[in-house]
Every structure is written in C-alpha cells, then in structure tokens.
Amino acid sequence: MDLSCSCDLCDLKGLFFENLEGDQLEMICSGKVEKEYSQGESIIKEGTQIRDFTYLKSGLVKLYRSDNSKKEQIITISKPFDYVSLLSVFSNERYNYSVAALEDSVTCNIKMEDIRSIVSNNGVLALNLLKRMSKVADKIILDTLKIRRKHLRGRVAFLLIYFSQDVYFSSEFDLPLSRKEMAEYVGMTTENVIRSLSEFRKDGILKIYGKTIHIVNMDTLKSIAEFG
C-alpha cells in the first residue's frame, strides 16, 4: 500500500473505513481532500450542490438553516465523531442546511461517487454508515424535543451544561457561540438569553467574563436544566 496515504493514521478511520482493504482504501486515500477552516468560516452553504461526503476530523461546527429571512436557526453542534455531513447527503442533490466552523476545524472530503461505489460493494461498511446516520439523526431529534420542553432558563442551562460536560469537560470554558447564536439554537431571542445569563450570574450560579463561563454551582444549574 502507498505509504503516502495517511488514512491509516486517521483517528476517524475506524468510523467508516475499518472494513476497507486494498483497492477500496486506496481509492479513498488517493481521492480524499483535507480542508482547514478557521473559526467563523463557512464550510457548507445551504442550496449548494453536494459533491463530497464531508466529515469532521477536528474542531467544532454548527449546523444551521437560514430560510429566506435573515434569521438563522441552529440545528445542532457537532464535534468530531458526532459526525457531520450526514443528513441530506444520500437523498438530496443539494444541501438544505449550512455548516460553519465554531472553532478552527479540519474536514476530510471524499467524492460522493467514491462513497457510493464503495458502499455498493461493501455491505458491512454500509451497515456501519446506517448505524452512524441513525445515531446522528436520533441525537438531533431527541435534543430538539428536550429543549422544546423547557422554558428559557432551562434551555440556556441545558446548553451550558452541554458545553461543560460534552465538549470541554470542565466547569470553566470559553463559549464558542455568541449570545445571538445561543438564541438561535435554543429558539429564543438574544435579549432573553442574555437576561438568563445575567440572572444566573446574579444568583451566583455562574461567573461570566465575556465569553468565558465558569459554572460555580453545577447542581443548581442542572436542576434548572431539568426544570425545577
């Protein structure tokens, strides 16, 4: 095998390609393109033609939708392994959502035709993909349902806990979202998200230094997230 192919070393290889050998792995290796994006950059634009199968190697991205008016709705936030380019890719000609980098990120891109050809000839890989897609879709749908059940403060608390526990693994972290983006994610207005944060601060639950959040009282925050 060509030693110049770095897929062997890719952390995510196992996600989709652990079952590939020889020709197929070679096809991916020679055809793949890695791209780097800096914070804030657009990765995928809604309405654009889908040519590549894109997954996230490192960084953090948001998946969102614009819908004519300029108001945006954030669908979900993805880390590597959460996987990204899934929805639409196998059923649509064009993306019906956008993706942008919340932190400096690296994607790996493989031509859709290559993926299709490989899946057609490799059922085990196909099962693996089905499993992944199923997981991503489930996460988005269930998270959305959870958020909808909560009031403003619960939604904001939920989001803070998500960053603390699932992304940064720390009670202190830098918010990768602006207040406006937080609002777009939880489905409330920017002003009200800010107000919630201020209230949490006044109640001694958080310390806030601009984008830096320090969760002082995680238990209280959790009970707010679960709605108490």
Place this chain on the structure above:
Amino acid sequence: MDLSCSCDLCDLKGLFFENLEGDQLEMICSGKVEKEYSQGESIIKEGTQIRDFTYLKSGLVKLYRSDNSKKEQIITISKPFDYVSLLSVFSNERYNYSVAALEDSVTCNIKMEDIRSIVSNNGVLALNLLKRMSKVADKIILDTLKIRRKHLRGRVAFLLIYFSQDVYFSSEFDLPLSRKEMAEYVGMTTENVIRSLSEFRKDGILKIYGKTIHIVNMDTLKSIAEFG
C-alpha cells in the same frame, strides 16, 4: 420461487427490495410477518427491545415520545412510503420513541438480523436504505424547524394544510388527531389549539363539525401558515 410469497405483489417492494433476487427475497418472504392495528392501537412502545424492522404498508401513524412525565410529544406523522421504523433501528438496542396507529394500519415486520444479513451482502440495497433514512430524518428535522418559526395560529394552519394537501388530498377531511394530539405535535397547549380553530371558524376560514374540517379559504390559511 415460492408462489405463496406475496412480497412480489407488495406496493412497497420497490422501496427496499427491488434489488433482491432468489435467496434474499426468499429470506424476506418466509420471515416477514404482517400485523394489523386498529385506530388508536399501540404499534411500538418506547423502551422496548428492537427485534424487527417495521414498515407501514397502509394506514397512518404517529411517532411520539413520552419522557417520564405523562406529557407526550409527537415527533412526526407518517404515511406509507414516508416510512417508519427508521430512527434508532440501526443504532440502538431499544426504541427511544413510540408509534401508534392514527387510522387502521398494516405493518410488515422483518427480523433485524435478516435485514442486517441482507444489507451486509447487498450494497445497492444498503444505498437505497441510506437514501430513505436520510429523507425521513430530513423531513422530521426540517418540519420541526418550520413549525418552531411560527406562532400558534401559523402552526395550527400548517398542520391543517398538511392533512389537506399531503394526506387526504381534499379540502374536507376528518382530523386523525384529537385537539390534544394536535397540541402535542405543534408544541402548544390544547386550549390554545382549540382557540385557534375557533378563530379560524369565526373568520370564515374553516367549517368545523367535530373532527370533520372543511377548509373554506385555503389562500388565507396558507398565508397564516407562512405567517402574515
């Protein structure tokens, strides 16, 4: 081929099994089980172990989630071809949502192990499944985003238009949902859904006879749905 196998005649055969031949089709045929459900009956219970791959041959169902308190949230409504049992099936041990019949319905059930075994050996079928899953997930996510952007009246209007245009193909139809279920779908209270309907009636947009709805002024209803 065994003439007793009725899959050859199934309307939905093409959805998943147009690429199957001989052994594989035989495997599906001999292993499949059809089940009938009458209106209101439970088809799948959240938390239950997933054994079968289930799809809807006829009828109408709701997909919903209970989440400890007794309040339910309807995720989506499915007709045949919209497909049902998709989410979770490939990634989870247990269902994390429930399904119930809104109208008398018939499902076809195939053992998950059979599906897995066939997908592993038939990449083209796998691609077809990926496409289907992608579509279902997209529909749920995009519909949810659409609904969230609207106010109460717009949400109710959206739902009525859905039944009229996508399910019953008529301006007059029987609502398959109670007012309470409509509320669970659009994420508002039952009382407010009822109030919206009453307002539409008073404004001459609808005629209402219990569950029977007659949309008199579709244009106005549509502009309410799009939010004007």
Place this chain on the structure above:
DNA sequence: CCAACCATATGATAATTGTCATTGTATGAT
C-alpha cells in the same frame, strides 16, 4: 482618528401563550 458596526447589557412595555376554572357532550364500563 473617527464613524460605523456589532455584541453585550438592561429596562419598560406589549404580545403571546399557559394555567385554572367551568360547562357541555359523548363514550364506555359496571
């Protein structure tokens, strides 16, 4: 440097939605 812009922040007020109470009607069980 200054203007323009954007993000953050807060208050006052309006709009929207939820909650509670009450009524009537239909349905099903005993």
Place this chain on the structure above:
DNA sequence: ATCATACAATGACAATTATCATATGGTTGG
C-alpha cells in the same frame, strides 16, 4: 341507567417571552 372519564369549548387571569429603546465597550475600515 348512571357514573366516571375523556374531549371540546370558552373566559379570566397569570406567566412567559418578544419588541423596542437605549447605553456601553470593542473592533474594523476608511
């Protein structure tokens, strides 16, 4: 038949959220 229960409907009121106005600090482009 009657009791219990669920659904539909409406009003009064409370809670929640959105909108608008305003202010401040930071950043960027000219």
